[in-house]
Amino acid sequence: MGAWSCLFFSGMEGSKGFLHQLYAASGNFWQNLWDSVYKLFGRNNFAVGVIDTTGKPGFLMRYKVQMDKNVPVDRKKLKKAVKLVLFNGFVVSFPMTLLGIYTMKLRGCAFSGDLPTFTRVMVELIMFSLVEEFGFYYSHRLMHHPIVYKYIHKIHHEWTAPIGIICIYAHPLEHCLVNMMPVILGPIIMGSHLSTTWMWYFITLVSTTISHCGYHFPFLPSQEAYDFHHQMFINCFGVLGILDRLHGTDYIFRASKAYKRDKISLSLTPMSQQYPD
Ligand SMILES: [Zn+2]
Numbered sequence: 001m002g003a004w005s006c007l008f009f010s011g012m013e014g015s016k017g018f019l020h021q022l023y024a025a026s027g028n029f030w031q032n033l034w035d036s037v038y039k040l041f042g043r044n045n046f047a048v049g050v051i052d053t054t055g056k057p058g059f060l061m062r063y064k065v066q067m068d069k070n071v072p073v074d075r076k077k078l079k080k081a082v083k084l085v086l087f088n089g090f091v092v093s094f095p096m097t098l099l100g101i102y103t104m105k106l107r108g109c110a111f112s113g114d115l116p117t118f119t120r121v122m123v124e125l126i127m128f129s130l131v132e133e134f135g136f137y138y139s140h141r142l143m144h145h146p147i148v149y150k151y152i153h154k155i156h157h158e159w160t161a162p163i164g165i166i167c168i169y170a171h172p173l174e175h176c177l178v179n180m181m182p183v184i185l186g187p188i189i190m191g192s193h194l195s196t197t198w199m200w201y202f203i204t205l206v207s208t209t210i211s212h213c214g215y216h217f218p219f220l221p222s223q224e225a226y227d228f229h230h231q232m233f234i235n236c237f238g239v240l241g242i243l244d245r246l247h248g249t250d251y252i253f254r255a256s257k258a259y260k261r262d263k264i265s266l267s268l269t270p271m272s273q274q275y276p277d
């Protein structure tokens with residue numbers, strides 16, 4: 001019996017056989033890889049990206065937040081964005097995700113097959129959101145400091161009307177400190193289970209894509225505040241709006257039509273028609 005088959009059969013005797021462990025390891029690998037791909041394109045980007053580049057199907061265009069922008073999207077500008085997005089996805093997001101998971105392991109977080117209780121998952125997701133709000137708001141505001149802005153954050157703001165893929169179109173340093181760190185820190189601080197962490201990563205990927213997609217679709221969370229940030233620069237720095245309210249960095253937004261539109265639409269009528277300019 002060769003060394004590999006020996007390892008295989010001896011592994012089979014344990015509660016977790018070699019194949020089982022191999023599957024678990026490759027499962028993590030595929031999850032990480034998928035995570036990077038998802039960070040690059042996101043569920044909405046697959047669909048919305050097609051709408052932006054082709055202008056079809058036409059009936060969805062009425063849900064655009066900035067009607068006259070990116071119709072169709074500038075191919076040259078998009079190509080430039082895709083290059084940086086791919087770089088950030090593979091060179092920044094992927095290793096940072098692995099580093100985050102490794103740090104959790106060092107901290108003693110549970111990677112077991114026993115899932116945490118529903119209540120614990122809910123409490124932790126709320127805590128992650130607060131950590132993200134805190135981390136994202138202050139690091140993002142720092143990025144708007146005149147000294148830092150022109151060297152780093154100006155890249156992300158080249159798109160005054162964002163599309164989904166722009167969520168990680170940023171200077172790599174910004175992507176690391178502003179986009180990734182506030183997301184990764186929550187589960188490390190809370191000592192969370194790996195399953196809750198994956199759930200959180202998934203939620204943030206979907207929400208950041210929605211916040212940049214440039215469309216306010218019915219029944220989906222509103223992205224009016226973050227779209228407003230891309231239009232106006234000096235308002236709406238946070239994710240939840242709590243710190244913007246606290247620091248008064250939402251005063252222009254609150255006086256705007258976008259503020260009235262900033263809710264989940266329960267009607268098929270576009271928000272721009274429900275609350276016209
Ligand atoms: Zn943005």
Ligand SMILES: [Zn+2]
Nearest residue numbers: 140144153229
């Ligand atoms: Zn900004």
